[in-house]
Amino acid sequence: MAQMNYRDAIRLALIEELDRDERVFLIGEDIGRYQGTFRVTEGLFDKYGPTRVIDAPISEPGFVSMAVGAAMEGLKPVVEMMTWSFGILAMDQIVNHAAKIYYKSGGACPVPMVIRGPAGPGKQLAAQHSHSLETWFAHSPGLKVVLPSTPADAKGLLKTAIHDNNPIIFMEHPQIYGVKGDVPEDPNFKIPFGVADVKREGNHATIVTYSRGVHLSLEAAKQLAEEGIEVEIVDLRTIAPIDMETVFRSVAKTHRAIVVHDDWRFAGFGAEIAAQVQEYAFDELDAPVLRVAGADVPMPYSRVLEKLAVPTEQDIAAAVKRALA
């Protein structure tokens, strides 16, 4: 085990994979000479050179599309989206192409590639740079969607992503790059997709979440514990595929579920969880499934408005209490 932050854990996974397989290459804007906007790829250009760490022009549809073609022929592209808000420009390449090629080729052409980068609100990055888009991608068959919350999960899941034979949407979070944790150094350490992780055990209510939501929920759990309320926190880690069994097991214990995410509330991922819980675990519920999510507005720049637009620990604690009332 080594202590490192989320950013360094991601970099370590990239380094191990670049060392392991020469078909793995990195491409993205400012990942090389500038060392990466969030410094995830710091030092990699110097270490691996311009053939394997490629500074791309601001042409998201172009380089994502190229990565799809290269992946069909057996390369393993790891594309950095400077932020997923720019992934919207490559939506056609991801949803219409990457996600569909294996199916429509009757299984002849897998597309083994990873697109990774931060998603979700930073600090006052405003309307065009704060998107959480996981639901957009999870909605499309043919993609896997990964949202790690801790350094160890980030490393283990990214390794799995690079070994996978499908297009992987890997969403980091700008606010947790500095979060520290223990990370296994074993280069064979991997975390399988579709396996949720219970980040905290408790009997009173289940919080279903991922990414930054895990940290917010852990904070809320501390406050609630002082009042004698013990929440269980289920970190989904991947939302496609999704491990609903762990959610159902937890709900069978607590009889209450609250979903937490940064993304917009309306038609957000919380709706899918709520639907599945009522569909398959209705009899276990003692309260409606509640959602703590982003306000349904474009992200405002103002610091005070932004605070109101994103979920907080207090919002989570209040929702838990409402579920228990």
Next chain:
Amino acid sequence: MLKTKVKPKTASKTTSKEKAELIELYRQMLLIRRFEEQCNVAYRQAKIGGYLHLYIGQEAVAVGFISQLQKQDRVVGHYRDHGYVLALGSDPKAVMAELLGKETGLCKGKGGSMHLYDRDKNFLGGYGIIGGMIGIATGVAFKQRYMQEDGVTLCFFGDGSMNAGLLHECFNMAGLWDLPVIYIVENNKYAMGTALEHHSSETNLAKRASVYGFPSKQIDGMDVLSVRAEAREVIKHVREKREPYFVEAITYRFVGHGAADITDPGSYRTKEELEEWKERDPLESLKAILVGDGVISESELQTMDDEIKAIVKEAARFADESADPPPDALFEDVLA
């Protein structure tokens, strides 16, 4: 470095109207410079948050072009946009308040530095997504043509935008339908930390834009008199001929890509290169001409600087003292 192509008139034989115009060019560039120096201070004080991109070094481009506009014309720009609104005459108080996210800001604190709008001054937005502003500007020019108006639309963006697919789609449509839009690429040699030669297969951007059926040219973006002379010609051409124009203004930013880049010049450009370009500071060059030709004296310039500093100080005070938007504002303006 590109040498000035249109020889600017020296100021000595100029009329008093022309002298006043020259002084105004300097005043605007100085306002932008001082305003942004204050932005940097406010950013360090954590009053301005998020991304803050300063225009320091590139002032001649906005000021030279915008000085030639008429009131039916429109301007659209990318996120490095403080210079555009200030040159268009937006109230520095409202601009600063926007950067501080206050209710009294140009956009009620909702847009921030990258997303300024001032409809009264004909500024239809700064855009944070590379390429986005090209489509918007092309549409604005489409309206001018559709309604048979004689306005033109200026669209400012960086060299990085040359690689957005949208740009090439729009250039084609603008050329196809003869839209009165002037695309101005501010080639400051870098898109963040990626140098032009690493991001563009053809580094002569005027050449790269030359195949869409409308004229294109390179100009010296460090010399405001040259920019103004070129702008006058280009705007006249577009206003009369009703066709697009592409202008590559060669320029340079004297500061990091964003205010968060504290280690400028950073790993992607050298200190020597930065220093070499600073010798072509557009404010210093114009000042030398103005003083050398007796258009204005050193002491008058000092007075001007003092006045501008007072304007900026007042803008900072106004922004500081303005209220944050009320909570209800969160859900306002989502739909019209």
